[in-house]
Amino acid sequence: MQQYRYSYFLGASLLMAACGPGQPKEEQDMVHLITLAPGHFHAALVQKTATPGIDSVVHVYAPQGPELDAHLNLIKQYNERADQPTSWKEEVYTGGDWLEKMKSDRKGSVVVLAGNNHDKTRYIDAAVQAGMHVLADKPMAITQEDFVSLRKSFADADAAKVLLYDIMTERSEITNILQKELLRDASVFGEMQPGTPQQPAIEIESIHHFYKMVSGKPLRRPTWFFDPSQQGDALVDVNTHLVDLTHWMLFDTTELDYKQDIQLTSAVKWKTPLTKSQFSTITGAETFPEFLLPYVKDTVAGIAANGTVDYQVKGFHVRLSALWNFEAPAGGGDTHYAIARGSRCNIVIRQGKEESWKPELFVEPVAADTAFTSALEASVKRLSAKYAGISVEPQGKRFRISIPQELKTGHEAHFAEVLQRYLGFLKAGAVPAWEVKNMIAKYYVTTAGQAMAKEINK
Known part of the structure; x- marks a missing residue:
């Protein structure tokens, strides 16, 4: 696979879509997060601490329900804590067309995914096809069919010059x-x-x-x-x-x-x-x-x-x-x-x-x-x-x-460290080729292993 590259032209266009024309250049150069269908607390842990280079406004696209409420409550908790509070501003859209709305709005450059894994490869594909970078919680695939879809998403991301990466806190x-x-x-x-x-x-x-x-x-x-x-x-x-x-x-x-x-x-x-x-x-x-x-x-x-x-x-x-x-x-x-x-x-x-x-x-x-x-x-x-x-x-x-x-x-602090690693990839213009190849190898082991596993009693 070719070195997995990120186009500064595409990145700039995504950021311009998220920023008004009159905003200072340093604000336009910041990374703008989109949180898509947060159903797992890991989505919030990405924002547990403020990260230089990440804009404080985060656009959330999700269906209404207790999962979204739980996510927003965690963000609120981080904003209101006494020790080093954050200052996130969550702009939430919950219309029935929330996935299509995310793609058409283009209000961010990096889509954060952590939720129902049944839909994750579909969401990854949607974000990549819209020309957005993806930072996804594990696992990115849970079946062999997902693995085929994920391989295609990596190839499509390479062609579109966007970064696809999973959150490996360990x-x-x-x-x-x-x-x-x-x-x-x-x-x-x-x-x-x-x-x-x-x-x-x-x-x-x-x-x-x-x-x-x-x-x-x-x-x-x-x-x-x-x-x-x-x-x-x-x-x-x-x-x-x-x-x-x-x-x-x-x-x-x-x-x-x-x-x-x-x-x-x-x-x-x-x-x-x-x-x-x-x-x-x-x-x-x-x-x-x-x-x-x-x-x-x-x-x-x-x-x-x-x-x-x-x-x-x-x-x-x-x-x-x-x-x-x-x-x-x-x-x-x-x-x-x-x-x-x-x-x-x-x-x-x-x-x-x-x-x-x-x-x-x-x-x-x-x-x-x-x-x-x-x-x-x-x-x-x-x-x-x-x-x-x-x-x-x-x-x-x-x-x-x-x-x-x-x-x-500690585990919760590791999410900020992974985010810093990912920002380094954005700045360098690439996810290293070995990371991409080894993500594919990793999801082959997990999905093929699941497919061959025999049920036992213990």
């Missing part, structure tokens, strides 16, 4: 960053082991919870979130992050060809039981909606929320698992376990009870000796020039990488 998590840094240091990690199906080179398990707190308040989820045909199951939803992390850690900026470099081995999926009371707590709905009734037995819904996929990428074995429970243990939260197996050590992220439910990074040597300790200490010292304050702490036969609190920015 690359901003400091334990993931340092795991990647140490993995790429041969003096510590040695060589990546190709692994086996039983002991993969990379193995990641992510556990999430339906009932959770967001921006200090209980999260109210829409009822469709629990429908695999609208939200997608775990293999195509959370698993998007896990595939992205795997390829990013292993290959950095190397382009992947999904047809040649990836071979899927197996996939399984299973359900999480959810009582009517639990469902009501999460959604506010008194009963299960009609579209969930096929999954209900004896007043308990079986939610298609868990899955594991095994595959090979360039000869390395990978196992990825995404799971959902109703709520976290007392004092707990979402968890993440990731192990990269090298010839000299394993580099492991753990986030369980022993870690007080916070992600911690460990180095577990194959042979703990003075030479290895010296190599690790030297590596961390080099990295501390870039990540100030990190250090090595021996813990029996393993080492803990101590990370200062100021580097632990």
